[in-house]
Amino acid sequence: MLTFTRDMAAAIFHVLDAKTPYGTYGCTGSGAVKSWSDIARAVFDAANGNGGKVVPVSTADYYASAAGPIAPRPGHSALDLSKLESAGFHMPDWEEELGEYLKML
Template identity: 40%
Template sequence: MEAPFGVYNLSGAGPVQSWADIAADVFELRGVDRSAITPVSTEVYGAGKQMAPRPLRSALSLSKIEATGFEPRPVADSLRDYVGELPA
């Protein structure tokens, strides 16, 4: 099958996660209680700072790349493997 020409989004598959969700996953994988992570909204984090505008939601759609038959690996699996290879 020849894939159509164009731009393809590519990230790991799975549920959409915030940076805080990912950080909590890393903490948990390293044996630290995930509650040690405190989620902070962009609005609160950026208060009083000059920051570039950020979209409220910025998840990538994988539908176009999946239509070619490519199945992205689940993010949770990739993160678990990566963190598992880090030194103690």
């Protein structure tokens, strides 16, 4: 999911100001978990209406022709926001934030 800079900064300052316990906090936009191709499709649809031209590609296919070593990537990499939420911070929905961002352009 997308993470907008202002939201991440707000989350970081909240964790610091609230003096939450030390540790790792997942921080990404909340809302529906989508693939990168789903996100690209949403951006292209909003920007110029041609999201249907976005073609999903698996990670294996994307790196199939790579010349060098490839860092392993998880098949599913959604972050768990529960620790951040238990610290009293809720990340905004990434789809709503994307819509607002694209309106500003």
